[in-house]
Each structure stands twice: as C-alpha cells, then as structure tokens.
Amino acid sequence: MEFGPILRAMTRNKTGAILIALQIAFTMTIMINAIHIIEERNDAMARPSGLDEANLFYLTSTGFADDFNEQQQIEEDLRQIRALSGVVNAVQINAIPLSGGGWSMGLSTEPGADADGTGVAVYFVDEHGIDTFGVEQVAGENFDITDVGWRERTDTEWPDKTILTVAMATEMFPDDPMSAVGKTVYINDTEPMTVIGLIKTLQAPWNGWSGVERSMLVPQKMLFGSARYLIRTEPGARDTLMPQVEEMLAASNRGRIIRSMRSLEETRERSYRGDRSMTLMLKIVVGILTAVTALGIVGLASFAVNRRTRQIGTRRALGASKGDIMRYFLVENFMITTMGVVLGAIMTVIFNIMLVDSLSLPPLNVWYIPAAVLVMWAVGFLAVSGPARRASNVPPAVATRTA
Amino acid sequence: MFSYYFRLALVSMRRNPILSALMIAAIGLGIGASMTTITVNYVMSSNPIPHKSDDLYYVQLDSWDPNNAANEPNEPPDQVTWTDAMALMRDAPALRQGAQAKSNLVLEPPGDDERPFMVLARSNFADFFPMFDLPFLYGSGWDRDADEARELVVVLSREINDRVFGGENSVGRTLRLGGQHFRVVGVIDEWSPMPKFYDVTNGPFDEPEEIFIPFNTMVDFQFSRSGNTNCWKAVDGNGFDAFLRSECVWIQFWAELPSQAERDEYMQFLNSYVEQQKALGRFPRPMNNRLSNVMQWMENQEVVDDDAQVMMWLSLMFLVVCLLNTVGLLLSKFLAKSHEIGLRRAVGASRGQLFTQHLVESATIGLAGGLLGLGLAWLGLRGIELLFGDMVDRMTNMDWVMVLAAIGLAIVSAIVAGLYPTWRACNVQPAAQLKSI
Known part of the structure; x- marks a missing residue:
C-alpha cells in the first residue's frame, strides 16, 4: 500500500484531513457516550417489578363526611372488591412499586441506635398481599389473618412479623440469605421483628434508588384517612373492572372521594417516561449525527476528486488502473478516519469521566470503543466509496486537456 | 456594495x-x-423571583444523627423539625419569615350540587404572601394575628375560585376543607414560579398549590400532610403530639433578610439557639447551620x-x-x-x-x-x-x-x-x- 505517498500528499493539504478527523472524533465521542446511556437506561427499564403488572390497578378512597367510619368502610370495600367476578384478589396498601412515593425504614440485625441499618421499602399489606402482587414466595410462610392488625397514621410501634424480599435478606444475611427465615431483625433501633418468609422480587417505589430490590411486607391495615386498594384481575378483565370498581365504591358511600385510579402498566410508563424519552432523543441525535458526518465526508471527498481530476487523469495515463485510483481514495480516507478514531477514543474516555464525576453516571464499558472504531471505519468507507468510484472513472484523456 | x-x-x-x-x-x-x-x-x-432572590434565605439547622450526615458531605437536613420551626417563628429576628408544609385536603364546595374533590394545599404563615410577592386578584393574605389566633381562613388560587365560585369575588364566603368551615380571605392570580423554589424538597417542577391555609390551623386539626418526611430517630410514643415533638423534619423555612447585618444577626440567633438546644441534649452534631439565598439553594438542591x-x-x-x-x-x-x-x-x-x-x-x-x-x-x-x-x-x-x-x-x-x-x-x-x- 502506498501509505507514504498518500501521507505526504495529505500534509500538503492538511486542513481538510484535520477537519474530517475532528468530525469523526466528536461523532465517536457522542455516539459511544449516547449508546452507553441508552444501554444503561434499557437495563434499568428491563428490571422486573415482581408484580403481575398487566392485571393490576389501584385507586384511592378518601373519606370526608363527619360520620365516615374508616375501618368499617375498608373492611367492607375489600370484601366487595374481592367478591367481584374477574377479580383475583385485592389488598389495602400504602404505596405502589414504581410510583415514586412510599415509606422507607432501616432494618438492622442487632438492636441499638448505633447498629448500621439497611434501608428498606415498607409495604403494609394483609394476608392477601402476596397473592395480589403475584409474587413468588420462596421460603417460609405468608401472614395469617390473625397476624394482621390496624395502624393509625401516627403509630410508631411495629408488629412482630415481617416478610422480606430475597434481595433484602441477602443484604442483611449475605452468607446465607435463605437462613433469614426465623431470624430476628430490628426496626426503629430496638423493636424486634421475626422474618417469617421470603419473596422473590418486589421492587421499592423508587426506581432510581440503588436499593430498589429491597422491600419488606408488614402485616397491617391502615387508618390513614385515605385508603389505597391494589386490585389484581383475571387476564383481560382489568379494563372492564376499572370503571366498575370505581363506580361501585363511589356509590357505596357518598361521604368519600374515589380518586387517582391508575393501572400498573400506566404507572410503569410514567415511572420510566423520562428514561424512555431520553433514549429516544439520544437515538435520534446519534442517527442524525452519523448522517451529517457521512454527508460531510462525501462532500469533502467529492471536492477532492474534482480538484484532482487532472492529476488522476495523469496517473491513469501513466498506467495506474481504476482499482489503483479507487484504492488511493479509500486508503486516504482510512488513514484520516484512523486519526479521528484515535483522538475520538481519548475524547470519549475524557467525556465519560466528566459525566461519571459530575452526574454520577456509571463508567463506560471499554468494549464500546473498538466497536465504535469499526463503525466509524465502515461509515467512512461507505461515504467515500461513491466519490472514489467517480474518481476511478476519470478517463486518462483528461491529462491531455489544458483546463 | x-x-x-x-x-x-x-x-x-x-x-x-x-x-x-x-x-x-x-x-x-x-x-x-x-x-x-x-x-x-x-x-x-432560571431565577424564579429575580427581584428578591438575594433577600430570601432558606434556613437549615443540623439537628441530624450524630453518626451520619443528613446528606453527604456533612450537609444539614433540607427541612426543619416542628420544634425548631416554632422556636424560630417565635423569636428569630427577620423582616419576614415562615414555616410551610404540603398537604392534601378534601374540599367541599358550598351547595349540594357539586361533588367534593381533593386539593393540593400549602400551610404557611402570614408572611408567605408578602415575602414571595403573591399577586392577589381579590382580598389579601391573612395577617399575623390570624396565625396567632389560629383562625380558619383560606386563600384560593384563581383556578379553584373559578371552579367553586365561578370566578366571583369570593372574599368572605365559606367552604369546607378537611371537614372544617374556612372563610375565604383572598384569591391569588396565576402564580407558578419556575422552578418552584419555595419547596424544592417536594419537587422543583411540581404543580403550584390550589389553596393556602394557616400552618397552625393545619397542625390543630392534624390535617394529613403529603410532603416528604424524614426521621433519623424513632418517634417517641404514639399520636400526633409525639410526632410533632420528634426529630422528624418535614417543614420548609424561609426568612427575608435584605441586608448583610440582618443576615449576620439571624445567623447569630440560629447559632445561639442551637447552643441552647445542645444544652438540652438535642443537636448532637457539630454546629452546622446554613442560610442560602434562592439561587444558592437551587444550586445546592441541584434542581437542574x-x-x-x-x-x-x-x-x-x-x-x-x-x-x-x-x-x-x-x-x-x-x-x-x-x-x-x-x-x-x-x-x-x-x-x-x-x-x-x-x-x-x-x-x-x-x-x-x-x-x-x-x-x-x-x-x-x-x-x-x-x-x-x-x-x-x-x-x-x-x-x-x-x-x-x-x-x-x-x-x-x-x-x-x-x-x-x-x-x-x-x-x-x-x-x-x-x-x-
């Protein structure tokens, strides 16, 4: 290959080459970092919540009438909802996974204010909780109806039983998470709770929290002024049951408001809307950017071919084949692209370090860099192949013409 | 050419x-x-209140856990306790100041035709309105006496006034909130600062409130709060009173301090207050009180x-x-x-x-x-x-x-x-x- 002559020719007209190399470097920096963010978001969105999401919805009942008996109403509501045909199960709950709002506490394996607590999302449910979620119980047992008590908003005491997710048990008992069943954990520094069972997966309400897999179930029904019901339906029955349940509850007591009804699918959509939109915007940016860079290469290469028409003709007249001419432009482009990707790799890493530092993004997977190098070579090759082919079609006779 | x-x-x-x-x-x-x-x-x-952003200060007191900072590195909690908020309201030397919190309430319009609905409420002190320059369509905010007397008064947003009273001047009319009769004293015009600087803890780009009621009244009737609540220490005992006296933070506190002298004096007050509380066994962490003006607070809370x-x-x-x-x-x-x-x-x-x-x-x-x-x-x-x-x-x-x-x-x-x-x-x-x- 004629690297030497091409390089010498290039140094005579550095600017064009430098511009393309810089463009490629920036394109590569944006592309890799954007794809890195897209991948990271896609991974986050793919995490299961543990729930039977397609068949769940929830709503809130807020009593306001002076004679509103909250406890009686909750028991009545749950009985009515569970009796509806098409409803698999229903439960009163304080927070919804993925919804963004909830309650967290710290659990520790030793009592005392100095013990290091592990943050955990708290879900107050009764013995129907596990079945309503559709989560898998992997060890121990479920709450019994006799375990379930009532909790006032400002109560600070905790019942003596709990069920943890496997992730929470792993955090607390890293050596043997399954052995957590039967062990005692401490809440509020000193209050003991016995772990009676483990469930496989149940996400906390905050999808951006690093401990999103850590949840605990607490056997209590709540007298908080507003009651939220989570309802699981037979497959396909959700959309008909939603308005039906809403009307039924509203009609059964005029002294309350039924509000904030939402399916879990919608909650997931809202929860990850920012991430999904971000990935879409990044894809558009990367797409347009690649097109702009490729068209820029086409434009510059076309100019180069036009300017060198006579020179090409002379080379052809002196015996260079069409393939030789074509190869010249391809090799030249390959060399420029290579300079670009070397610079691009450095810039990519620097930009990624900046993102990691200032915006706490996870660091880049290094394999993206060689992959992007291949992509940039391919883009450069495709972009320059058109002008290169045109160059190879310059007839030798051009050399004999004067202008 | x-x-x-x-x-x-x-x-x-x-x-x-x-x-x-x-x-x-x-x-x-x-x-x-x-x-x-x-x-x-x-x-x-953007600056949500450009003409006053250097005069308004967000107050932070480090009442947190001796073993862990509320936020690393050594940041005080982003809200204050009820005990501290009330002490500041009573004694702190500011031109204007106010504690505030977020609630959800059921609003029952007068007349039997309209169905009750939930409203987004802010409970605040009288100074809130002049401090943040709320534009009034009708009437005005309540005064400090109403705070003291724990009156049942309410300021409505334009939207709620349109919905409940058809856009009329509703000053003097009553409506039921959280089961109590409240008298309307004012209706504000459109007001939605961007970002919602006065409560970034609960979301810097949240919807503006629909009604405003006196903070003390909210506490008296134990209206349900919907804002962020954080506790480093278990609440001692059951009931609302125990919660109020706990180390839980759930209140935002702003003070209007237009001059450096006033800011110095206020800071001095905060420090001596914390010293005094330390003597009572509270505030186990080293002295770490903060006053941040609006833009400093936006920066600190990383609203972007x-x-x-x-x-x-x-x-x-x-x-x-x-x-x-x-x-x-x-x-x-x-x-x-x-x-x-x-x-x-x-x-x-x-x-x-x-x-x-x-x-x-x-x-x-x-x-x-x-x-x-x-x-x-x-x-x-x-x-x-x-x-x-x-x-x-x-x-x-x-x-x-x-x-x-x-x-x-x-x-x-x-x-x-x-x-x-x-x-x-x-x-x-x-x-x-x-x-x-």
Missing part, C-alpha cells in the same frame, strides 16, 4: 444547491438541537435535571460537528473558486473586498441555518412535550431571550465557521491562478 455581495452569495449558493443545502441543514440541525436543550436547561435554572445537562453537552458537541462540517465544505467550495478569486484580484478587487464578499456568503448560509435551527428548536420543544407530557409542563417555552440567543448563536456559528475558509480564499495568489488558465 453589501447587496451586491449578497446577490453574489446567492448566485454562488445556487451553483452548488445540494452542497449549500447540506451546509444550511447542518447548521440548522446543530442550532436546533442545541437550542432545544439549552432552553430546557435555561428554564430549569442530570439528563437535561447531559443532553445539553451532547447537543453542543453535535453543534461542533455540524460546524466542522460546514468549515470543511465552505473551504472546499472557496478553494474550488480559486480561479474566480484570482481573476477578481487581478482585475483590481482588494483583499478586504474579497474578504467581505465571502464573509457575506458565509453569514448568509449561517442566517439561513439559524432560521432553520429556530424552527427545528421549536419542533424539538414540541417533541419534548409530546414525549414527556405533563412532566415538562411550562419547561418548554422559548422566551425572547432564547429566540435572540438562537439567532445570535447561528450567526456567530456561521461566521466562526466561515472565517477560516474566507481567510484562505483571500490568500489566493492571483498570479498562480491566472497562469494555469
């Missing part, structure tokens, strides 16, 4: 229509993407979304690529015109004239790109609205500052992109070009 150069530029652009279109499109896309993301960042980081910042940096790099692209294409184009330039030089055009001519050509391309970019930015913002829906409410409006910035950015970009090629074009040696003809 200028119009002649402009015509020459158009002729030159028409000679390579595809190339010219590519350059204009590149600048347009770069400007469009940049302005879209800059606008979102600009709105997120990380994603928005990442997108802005990426789109600015994208603009750089587009400009490099334009530089390369313009350079090639001008160099291809070397003969013409040489000829013009030979027949008497000065370098300065050629420079102006080609700069006009670059600026024309830049202006066209800028206009395209402005349109694309508008489209981009509509796209963001479409993607994010109600989550970016009011965040995607370009004001005239942004429109001017977009045009300015386009012209500067185009001239920067055009300067080097223009300079190269002017350095053409007429003799070298003419010889070969």
Whole structure:
C-alpha cells in the first residue's frame, strides 16, 4: 500500500484531513457516550417489578363526611372488591412499586441506635398481599389473618412479623440469605421483628434508588384517612373492572372521594417516561449525527476528486488502473478516519469521566470503543466509496486537456 | 456594495444547491438541537423571583444523627423539625419569615350540587404572601394575628375560585376543607414560579398549590400532610403530639433578610439557639447551620435535571460537528473558486473586498441555518412535550431571550465557521491562478 505517498500528499493539504478527523472524533465521542446511556437506561427499564403488572390497578378512597367510619368502610370495600367476578384478589396498601412515593425504614440485625441499618421499602399489606402482587414466595410462610392488625397514621410501634424480599435478606444475611427465615431483625433501633418468609422480587417505589430490590411486607391495615386498594384481575378483565370498581365504591358511600385510579402498566410508563424519552432523543441525535458526518465526508471527498481530476487523469495515463485510483481514495480516507478514531477514543474516555464525576453516571464499558472504531471505519468507507468510484472513472484523456 | 455581495452569495449558493443545502441543514440541525436543550436547561435554572432572590434565605439547622450526615458531605437536613420551626417563628429576628408544609385536603364546595374533590394545599404563615410577592386578584393574605389566633381562613388560587365560585369575588364566603368551615380571605392570580423554589424538597417542577391555609390551623386539626418526611430517630410514643415533638423534619423555612447585618444577626440567633438546644441534649452534631439565598439553594438542591445537562453537552458537541462540517465544505467550495478569486484580484478587487464578499456568503448560509435551527428548536420543544407530557409542563417555552440567543448563536456559528475558509480564499495568489488558465 502506498501509505507514504498518500501521507505526504495529505500534509500538503492538511486542513481538510484535520477537519474530517475532528468530525469523526466528536461523532465517536457522542455516539459511544449516547449508546452507553441508552444501554444503561434499557437495563434499568428491563428490571422486573415482581408484580403481575398487566392485571393490576389501584385507586384511592378518601373519606370526608363527619360520620365516615374508616375501618368499617375498608373492611367492607375489600370484601366487595374481592367478591367481584374477574377479580383475583385485592389488598389495602400504602404505596405502589414504581410510583415514586412510599415509606422507607432501616432494618438492622442487632438492636441499638448505633447498629448500621439497611434501608428498606415498607409495604403494609394483609394476608392477601402476596397473592395480589403475584409474587413468588420462596421460603417460609405468608401472614395469617390473625397476624394482621390496624395502624393509625401516627403509630410508631411495629408488629412482630415481617416478610422480606430475597434481595433484602441477602443484604442483611449475605452468607446465607435463605437462613433469614426465623431470624430476628430490628426496626426503629430496638423493636424486634421475626422474618417469617421470603419473596422473590418486589421492587421499592423508587426506581432510581440503588436499593430498589429491597422491600419488606408488614402485616397491617391502615387508618390513614385515605385508603389505597391494589386490585389484581383475571387476564383481560382489568379494563372492564376499572370503571366498575370505581363506580361501585363511589356509590357505596357518598361521604368519600374515589380518586387517582391508575393501572400498573400506566404507572410503569410514567415511572420510566423520562428514561424512555431520553433514549429516544439520544437515538435520534446519534442517527442524525452519523448522517451529517457521512454527508460531510462525501462532500469533502467529492471536492477532492474534482480538484484532482487532472492529476488522476495523469496517473491513469501513466498506467495506474481504476482499482489503483479507487484504492488511493479509500486508503486516504482510512488513514484520516484512523486519526479521528484515535483522538475520538481519548475524547470519549475524557467525556465519560466528566459525566461519571459530575452526574454520577456509571463508567463506560471499554468494549464500546473498538466497536465504535469499526463503525466509524465502515461509515467512512461507505461515504467515500461513491466519490472514489467517480474518481476511478476519470478517463486518462483528461491529462491531455489544458483546463 | 453589501447587496451586491449578497446577490453574489446567492448566485454562488445556487451553483452548488445540494452542497449549500447540506451546509444550511447542518447548521440548522446543530442550532436546533442545541437550542432545544439549552432552553430546557435555561428554564430549569432560571431565577424564579429575580427581584428578591438575594433577600430570601432558606434556613437549615443540623439537628441530624450524630453518626451520619443528613446528606453527604456533612450537609444539614433540607427541612426543619416542628420544634425548631416554632422556636424560630417565635423569636428569630427577620423582616419576614415562615414555616410551610404540603398537604392534601378534601374540599367541599358550598351547595349540594357539586361533588367534593381533593386539593393540593400549602400551610404557611402570614408572611408567605408578602415575602414571595403573591399577586392577589381579590382580598389579601391573612395577617399575623390570624396565625396567632389560629383562625380558619383560606386563600384560593384563581383556578379553584373559578371552579367553586365561578370566578366571583369570593372574599368572605365559606367552604369546607378537611371537614372544617374556612372563610375565604383572598384569591391569588396565576402564580407558578419556575422552578418552584419555595419547596424544592417536594419537587422543583411540581404543580403550584390550589389553596393556602394557616400552618397552625393545619397542625390543630392534624390535617394529613403529603410532603416528604424524614426521621433519623424513632418517634417517641404514639399520636400526633409525639410526632410533632420528634426529630422528624418535614417543614420548609424561609426568612427575608435584605441586608448583610440582618443576615449576620439571624445567623447569630440560629447559632445561639442551637447552643441552647445542645444544652438540652438535642443537636448532637457539630454546629452546622446554613442560610442560602434562592439561587444558592437551587444550586445546592441541584434542581437542574442530570439528563437535561447531559443532553445539553451532547447537543453542543453535535453543534461542533455540524460546524466542522460546514468549515470543511465552505473551504472546499472557496478553494474550488480559486480561479474566480484570482481573476477578481487581478482585475483590481482588494483583499478586504474579497474578504467581505465571502464573509457575506458565509453569514448568509449561517442566517439561513439559524432560521432553520429556530424552527427545528421549536419542533424539538414540541417533541419534548409530546414525549414527556405533563412532566415538562411550562419547561418548554422559548422566551425572547432564547429566540435572540438562537439567532445570535447561528450567526456567530456561521461566521466562526466561515472565517477560516474566507481567510484562505483571500490568500489566493492571483498570479498562480491566472497562469494555469
């Protein structure tokens, strides 16, 4: 290959080459970092919540009438909802996974204010909780109806039983998470709770929290002024049951408001809307950017071919084949692209370090860099192949013409 | 002369229509993407109360856990306890000050026809209204006596007044809130500062409140709070009273301190108050009280979304690529015109004239790109609205500052992109070009 002559020719007209190399470097920096963010978001969105999401919805009942008996109403509501045909199960709950709002506490394996607590999302449910979620119980047992008590908003005491997710048990008992069943954990520094069972997966309400897999179930029904019901339906029955349940509850007591009804699918959509939109915007940016860079290469290469028409003709007249001419432009482009990707790799890493530092993004997977190098070579090759082919079609006779 | 150069530029652009279109499109896309993301960042980081932002101070007291900072590194909690808020209200020396919290309440309109509904409520002290300059449509806020007397008064938003009272002057009318009869004392006009600086803890881009009630009244009736509550220490005992006296933080506290002397005095008060509380066994951490003005507080709370910042940096790099692209294409184009330039030089055009001519050509391309970019930015913002829906409410409006910035950015970009090629074009040696003809 004629690297030497091409390089010498290039140094005579550095600017064009430098511009393309810089463009490629920036394109590569944006592309890799954007794809890195897209991948990271896609991974986050793919995490299961543990729930039977397609068949769940929830709503809130807020009593306001002076004679509103909250406890009686909750028991009545749950009985009515569970009796509806098409409803698999229903439960009163304080927070919804993925919804963004909830309650967290710290659990520790030793009592005392100095013990290091592990943050955990708290879900107050009764013995129907596990079945309503559709989560898998992997060890121990479920709450019994006799375990379930009532909790006032400002109560600070905790019942003596709990069920943890496997992730929470792993955090607390890293050596043997399954052995957590039967062990005692401490809440509020000193209050003991016995772990009676483990469930496989149940996400906390905050999808951006690093401990999103850590949840605990607490056997209590709540007298908080507003009651939220989570309802699981037979497959396909959700959309008909939603308005039906809403009307039924509203009609059964005029002294309350039924509000904030939402399916879990919608909650997931809202929860990850920012991430999904971000990935879409990044894809558009990367797409347009690649097109702009490729068209820029086409434009510059076309100019180069036009300017060198006579020179090409002379080379052809002196015996260079069409393939030789074509190869010249391809090799030249390959060399420029290579300079670009070397610079691009450095810039990519620097930009990624900046993102990691200032915006706490996870660091880049290094394999993206060689992959992007291949992509940039391919883009450069495709972009320059058109002008290169045109160059190879310059007839030798051009050399004999004067202008 | 200028119009002649402009015509020459158009002729030159028409000679390579595809190339010219590519350059204009590149600048347009770069400007469009940049302005879209800059606008979102600009709105997120804008000053919500410019005429007073240096007078309003957010109060933080470090009442947190001796073993762990509320927020690393050694940041005090972002809200205060009820005990401290009440002590400050009683004794702290400020021109105006106020504790506030967020609630949800059931509103029962007068008359039997309309159904009750939930409203977003803020409970605050009398100073809230003059401190943050709320615009009143009817009536006014309540006064400090009403706070003391724990009166049942309410200020409505325009929207709620329209819905409940048909937009009439409702001052003096009553409605039921959380089961109690409240008297309307004022109706505010549209008021939704961006960001919602007075309560960033519960969301800097949340919807504005629909009603305002006295803080003490909210406490008296134990209305349900919907704001963020954080406790480092278990609440001692059951019941609302135990909660109030706990170390849980759930109240935002602002003070209006227009002069340095007042700020010093206030800080001194905070420090001596904490000393006094330490003697009582509270405040186990080292003294760490803070006063932050509005913009410092926005910065401290990092209200600008990380994603928005990442997108802005990426789109600015994208603009750089587009400009490099334009530089390369313009350079090639001008160099291809070397003969013409040489000829013009030979027949008497000065370098300065050629420079102006080609700069006009670059600026024309830049202006066209800028206009395209402005349109694309508008489209981009509509796209963001479409993607994010109600989550970016009011965040995607370009004001005239942004429109001017977009045009300015386009012209500067185009001239920067055009300067080097223009300079190269002017350095053409007429003799070298003419010889070969």
